[in-house]
Amino acid sequence: MELVFVCPETNAVFNSADYAIMDNNGIRTDPQGRKYMDAAVLLTTPCPSCGRIHRYDVGELSCPFGS
Secondary structure (H helix, E strand, O other), X not given: OOEEEEOOOOXXXXXXXXXXXXXXXXXXXXXXXXXXXXXXXXXXXXOOOOOOOOEEEHHHOEOOOOO
16 A cells, blocks of 8 residues: 655655554554554655665655545
8 A cells, every 4th residue: 555755855745555563562542532643654665756775754754645
């Protein structure tokens, strides 16, 4: 499944299925009772905009299913 990423260097938006889930601590609940995934996503191929490998907190990613 492709996820939506934003390059932190150029702010370019791109989709990629080349990633790995890292530091997966599962689903957590914040103090307000909202659930969130406590994990990070690492690109496994270079960013198409700047050529670097980026790491993202799951909360930084946009929903791949639209708004």
